[in-house]
Amino acid sequence: xxxxxxxxxxxxxxxxxxxxxxxxxxxxxxxxxxxxxxxxxxxxxxxxxxxxxxxxxxxxxxxxxxxxxxxxxxxxxxxxxxxxxxxxxxxxxxxxxxxxxxxxxxxxxxxxxxxxxxxxxxxxxxxxxxxxxxxxxxxxxxxxxxxxxxxxxxxxxxxxxxxxxxxxxxxxxxxxxxxxxxxxxxxxxxxxxxxxxxxxxxxxxxxxxxxxxxxxxxxxxxxxxxxxxxxxxxxxxxxxxxxxxxxxxxxxxxxxxxxxxxxxxxxxxxxxxxxxxxxxxxxxxxxxxxxxxxxxxxxxxxxxxxxxxxxxxxxxxxxxxxxxxxxxxxxxxxxxxxxxxxxxxxxxxxxxxxxxxxxxxxxxxxxxxxxxxxxxxxxxxxxxxxxxxxxxxxxxxxxxxxxxxxxxx
Ligand code: JHZ
Numbered sequence: 001x002x003x004x005x006x007x008x009x010x011x012x013x014x015x016x017x018x019x020x021x022x023x024x025x026x027x028x029x030x031x032x033x034x035x036x037x038x039x040x041x042x043x044x045x046x047x048x049x050x051x052x053x054x055x056x057x058x059x060x061x062x063x064x065x066x067x068x069x070x071x072x073x074x075x076x077x078x079x080x081x082x083x084x085x086x087x088x089x090x091x092x093x094x095x096x097x098x099x100x101x102x103x104x105x106x107x108x109x110x111x112x113x114x115x116x117x118x119x120x121x122x123x124x125x126x127x128x129x130x131x132x133x134x135x136x137x138x139x140x141x142x143x144x145x146x147x148x149x150x151x152x153x154x155x156x157x158x159x160x161x162x163x164x165x166x167x168x169x170x171x172x173x174x175x176x177x178x179x180x181x182x183x184x185x186x187x188x189x190x191x192x193x194x195x196x197x198x199x200x201x202x203x204x205x206x207x208x209x210x211x212x213x214x215x216x217x218x219x220x221x222x223x224x225x226x227x228x229x230x231x232x233x234x235x236x237x238x239x240x241x242x243x244x245x246x247x248x249x250x251x252x253x254x255x256x257x258x259x260x261x262x263x264x265x266x267x268x269x270x271x272x273x274x275x276x277x278x279x280x281x282x283x284x285x286x287x288x289x290x291x292x293x294x295x296x297x298x299x300x301x302x303x304x305x306x307x308x309x310x311x312x313x314x315x316x317x318x319x320x321x322x323x324x325x326x327x328x329x330x331x332x333x334x335x336x337x338x339x340x341x342x343x344x345x346x347x348x349x350x351x352x353x354x355x356x357x358x359x360x361x362x363x364x365x366x367x368x369x370x371x372x373x374x375x376x377x378x379x380x381x382x383x384x385x386x387x388x389x390x391x392x393x394x395x396x397x398x399x400x401x402x403x404x405x406x407x408x409x
Contacts, residue, residue, distance in 0.1 A: 003066045004046050010053040011060055011182050011224070012234045020062065021287035022050040022218070022294075027329050029065065030219035030322035033075050033351035033360065043354060044069070046220055048326075052284045056233035059206055059225035059287060064180050067132065067151060070221055071178075074133035076322065078116040080345035083384045085116055087250055088173070091200070092120035095169050099198050100125045105168035108160065108192060110152045110185075111175030115140030128164060130156070135347060152179070157188030166194035172201040174251070176231075177224045186238055190261060199240070199259045203231070204251045207279055210286065213252035214379065214403030215294045216323040216330075227281045228255060228272050235259050245272050251380050293404070298331050300406040305337050305375070314371040317341030318385065318399070319378025320348050320360045327377065327402060329355040338375060342366050366392065373408075375400045382409075 009016050028043045049062035078084055095107060105125045109118050112129025114136050121127060122145055129147035131137050140147045150156060161167075170189050179185045189199050206225040209217050218225070232242050244258040244266045280286035308315060317324065320343040328334070334356045342363040343349060349362050366374070370392070376382060376399050386399065386409065393399070393409075401407045 001046070001063075003044065003069050004063050006063055007051070007060065010056060010058055011180070012058045012230060012237070013053065013056040015053055015055040017055065018051040018053055018060070018062070019284050020049055021052045021059070021284055022215075022291050024048040024050075024215075024218060024326075024330055027219070027326065028354040029070060030221060030325040030354065031070070031075055032073075032354045033320070033348055034354060034357070035351055039352060039357060045355075048218065048220065050218060050225070050287065052287050053230075054284060056230055057227055057282045058230040058233070059227070061220065061223050063220075064223060065220045067178075067180065071132050071151075072134055074136055075345060075347045075351070077114045077136060077139065077345055077347065079114050079139075080343070080348075081378070081381060083381050084250065087248070088117040089120050091171070091173075091202075091256075092117050095171065095200070096121045096124045099169045101168070106164055106166070107169045107171065108164075108167045110170065110172040110189075111178070112137075112140060112145065112147055115143045115145030115147065117171065117173070118145045119143045125168070126164070128160065130160075152185060152188060153181070154184045154188035154191060157191040161192050166197060167192050168194055168197050170197065170199045172199075174202060174204070174254075176201050176203045177222045177226060180223055182224065182234065183238070186234055186240070190238055190240060193261060195261055197260065198243075200256065201259075202248060202250065202254045202256045205247065205253050205255045207276060207281055208247075208251075208253035210279070210281075210290055212404055214323065214327070215290070215297070216327040216403060217251065219322055219326045221322065226255065227276050228257070228269070229276055229282060231255070231257055232269075232273070241265060242269050245269055294330075297403060297406065301400075301402050302331055302333070304400065304406055304408075305333065308373055309337060313373055314339065315373045315375060315400075316366065316371045317358065317375045317377050318366075319343060319376065319381070320345070320353060321378045321380075323380075324377025325354055325356070328353060328358070333375075334358065339371070340365065341377065370395060370397060373398050373400055375402060377402070379403055 118127040320341045340359045
């Protein structure tokens with residue numbers, strides 16, 4: 001298959017025993033928004049199959065789409081989501097307060113996107129972003145965040161270390177699920193880190209996906225659905241230590257992992273591992289059973305939307321997220337159901353959603369064109385969005401929150 005290869009071995013431990021636990025069929029790329037001219041051209045579609053490694057417990061996609069295709073022409077910017085910016089500002093302040101000791105210290109961010117996190121601390125230490133996305137890195141540079149426009153790798157880590165010196169902190173948020181050669185990337189982090197440096201990364205937690213989150217977090221960009229078990233297996237194998245773990249309320253719940261080349265593990269690490277065992281995250285049957293939940297979710301949401309349409313209700317979408325595109329494509333919800341989707345990202349406005357071809361428009365549209373119902377595709381920011389849209393809700397507009405269970409608020 002062009003631009004895609006099948007994964008035959010586990011990315012962490014190399015095992016060839018990778019039972020399939022979920023099959024979402026064939027899907028377009030979740031962030032490949034289309035311009036008007038491309039609507040008639042055939043969109044590339046790739047299998048979306050999830051496998052589980054019973055040896056190191058890594059949940060991983062069965063097919064890997066080329067990174068160039070996924071990330072070069074990328075539309076996702078951190079700064080479009082105010083709650084995300086606030087979250088990263090807090091993390092940046094923690095890094096500057098707890099780890100940076102001198103203005104000469106280096107903080108490197110892998111997957112630095114539009115420079116949101118590093119711009120917060122760029123006057124307190126040396127910062128360096130690394131990101132392959134074309135337009136997005138231009139945004140970072142415009143904010144005076146020095147950025148290497150490339151994919152991070154062990155090779156790049158060596159050249160960064162020889163040019164800039166060792167890093168006091170390496171930070172990587174929402175990117176450690178995205179890179180195929182994960183052993184190469186983590187060993188690159190080890191190369192780049194100072195001996196007493198701290199590696200801090202956030203990655204969506206598979207425990208959240210199975211419980212409070214949604215299956216819609218599964219798409220080609222996310223090659224891995226990490227547990228602390230899988231992360232620890234990888235770090236252990238490279239001689240690194242998980243120092244601490246905490247859950248942060250981002251994308252549902254993400255793990256923020258603190259790791260280094262030495263030191264101890266906190267009590268929280270063992271507690272978290274025990275919790276994962278109790279939840280069944282080390283058993284393949286847990287993931288197989290998850291598919292039943294997806295089908296019941298589909299029946300409820302599709303049933304509700306068709307009933308509302310039959311009653312002549314106007315429905316639009318809110319937040320043209322990547323996860324939203326998984327949901328729309330898998331549930332076959334198209335422009336016959338949603339008139340349009342609003343989104344705060346200037347790069348997405350004026351485009352059409354991959355696969356379903358629903359127009360993406362500026363949020364202003366919703367003010368003049370009051371719908372009856374809004375399908376919240378960025379359900380991970382539900383609290384902040386309900387607060388932001390309280391005037392609309394006072395006018396009687398209802399939000400439909402699609403996952404993990406359909407709710408109208
Ligand atoms: P959001 C991204 O997924 C992509 P997505 C990526 N691959 C990844 O790993 C995950 O994050 C973790 C808009 N919005 O953050 C902005 C509004 O319109 O849920 C975004 O386009 N109004 C890196 O795309 C989208 O919604 C608002 O008030 O699923 C949210 O995307 C807010 C708050 C957001 O991630």
